[in-house]
Amino acid sequence: MYLIIGNGISGINTAEVIREKDKETPILIITEEGFPYYSRPQIIEFLAGNIKEEDLPFYSESWYRENKIKVLYGEKAIKINGEKKILDTNKENYKFDKLLIATGAIPFKPPLDNINVDGIFTLRNLNDAKDIISFIKNKERVIILGCGLLGLEIGRALSQRGLKVIGLEFFPRLIPRQLDEDGARILKRKIEERFNFEFYLGVRVQKIISYNGRFEGIELEDGRKIYGDLLMVSAGIIPNIDLAKNSGISVNKGIIVNEYMETNIEDIYSCGDCVEFKGKIYGIIPASLDQSYVAGKNIIGEKVKYQGTIPSNTLKVTGIDLTSIGEIDPPKSEEFEVIIKKDEEKGFYRKLVLKENIIVGAILLGDKRKYVNKIQNLIKSKKIIEEREELIYEE
Numbered sequence: 001m002y003l004i005i006g007n008g009i010s011g012i013n014t015a016e017v018i019r020e021k022d023k024e025t026p027i028l029i030i031t032e033e034g035f036p037y038y039s040r041p042q043i044i045e046f047l048a049g050n051i052k053e054e055d056l057p058f059y060s061e062s063w064y065r066e067n068k069i070k071v072l073y074g075e076k077a078i079k080i081n082g083e084k085k086i087l088d089t090n091k092e093n094y095k096f097d098k099l100l101i102a103t104g105a106i107p108f109k110p111p112l113d114n115i116n117v118d119g120i121f122t123l124r125n126l127n128d129a130k131d132i133i134s135f136i137k138n139k140e141r142v143i144i145l146g147c148g149l150l151g152l153e154i155g156r157a158l159s160q161r162g163l164k165v166i167g168l169e170f171f172p173r174l175i176p177r178q179l180d181e182d183g184a185r186i187l188k189r190k191i192e193e194r195f196n197f198e199f200y201l202g203v204r205v206q207k208i209i210s211y212n213g214r215f216e217g218i219e220l221e222d223g224r225k226i227y228g229d230l231l232m233v234s235a236g237i238i239p240n241i242d243l244a245k246n247s248g249i250s251v252n253k254g255i256i257v258n259e260y261m262e263t264n265i266e267d268i269y270s271c272g273d274c275v276e277f278k279g280k281i282y283g284i285i286p287a288s289l290d291q292s293y294v295a296g297k298n299i300i301g302e303k304v305k306y307q308g309t310i311p312s313n314t315l316k317v318t319g320i321d322l323t324s325i326g327e328i329d330p331p332k333s334e335e336f337e338v339i340i341k342k343d344e345e346k347g348f349y350r351k352l353v354l355k356e357n358i359i360v361g362a363i364l365l366g367d368k369r370k371y372v373n374k375i376q377n378l379i380k381s382k383k384i385i386e387e388r389e390e391l392i393y394e395e
């Protein structure tokens, strides 16, 4: 039996990859969540009120039946005995032939006093979204700690619910990991024009202000106080490694895997947000898809190697098209060639980064989808680019 812990995109996609070739070996997925697989970006739309709970499940019940994939909901894996090949959960124990740990990640919360009082939230799953929705009734102001992609998307969703959004960011620009200075400035203007957002950039939260166990506001390091009804913390993720740690599996910040997605224990694999590959934790869907493909293939005995993933992120905010891929802010050196086209008034910014005539990174803000796809394909295929002008001005 193939046993998969975690029913996120990494777990379910590994099951799908296994089933492409192996139609018979039983697959059992165990998940702590009480809900069939859904794509996490969809919970932003749920939070915004754009879709209903019943629209969330990605696969129909018959899909699971036809593919002979059994899922046990609301069950937590506690410990794996790698030698005897037994998994203990909070309810049962299971014998397996091969096991995949796809336990994902949990949101990081900065270690501030009062970080757990009422009115402070993170968003990772459907239950979190439901808690936020019931809390925001009759509320007016949300403070968002962390203006990365997720923080901005949460802000957009809550702005659609009628809240004023105050975004706080430690770095002096928005989406610091996927945007450079110019891109971030143009994006900030676009967001402020379209939504009820106000930003404080380059700030550090020093204190949470609370009264009677309820959130009231924050105090910045420079002494400024900002008040709000709730605080959304969107400050990164921590790989969920507890199960691996409990079971003698090598971990660092994430579960350590080799290029076959194998852990240090035979027949135990891992992939997705919980893993660390060559010192890197990706935390994005494209990496989960690549890694689960490799895990699935190796589980059924095909030797496939993982080569790493070129990070690719798209901001899903209506009216703002932003995609950031690969190396977007290279060190100033002759190795890299940077081509920029921008129109601040129109909110357009296109940056292509080349190395040895191959595009290795891009920021595409306000570009047409067709062009974005083209650049994505060029990066993936590592095609040698001859004609710069043609590339940059094509519409």
Ligand SMILES: Cc1cc2nc3c(=O)[nH]c(=O)nc-3n(C[C@H](O)[C@H](O)[C@H](O)COP(=O)(O)OP(=O)(O)OC[C@H]3O[C@@H](n4cnc5c(N)ncnc54)[C@H](O)[C@@H]3O)c2cc1C
Pocket: 005, 006, 007, 008, 009, 010, 011, 030, 031, 032, 033, 040, 041, 042, 043, 044, 075, 076, 077, 078, 102, 103, 104, 105, 123, 124, 125, 150, 240, 243, 271, 272, 273, 274, 283, 284, 285, 286, 288, 312, 313, 314
């Ligand atoms: C709101 C939101 C929007 C996002 N948008 C994007 C986006 O637009 N683009 C992008 O690339 N990425 C996005 N991400 C990140 C992306 O969702 C993750 O990279 C992806 O979900 C990782 O998948 P995973 O299967 O590895 O982990 P998860 O999706 O976290 O799944 C892990 C599952 O394992 C379960 N589990 C954990 N421990 C146990 C245990 N001990 N026993 C049983 N079950 C357990 C958890 O309950 C969970 O269901 C977003 C994330 C969020 C939260």
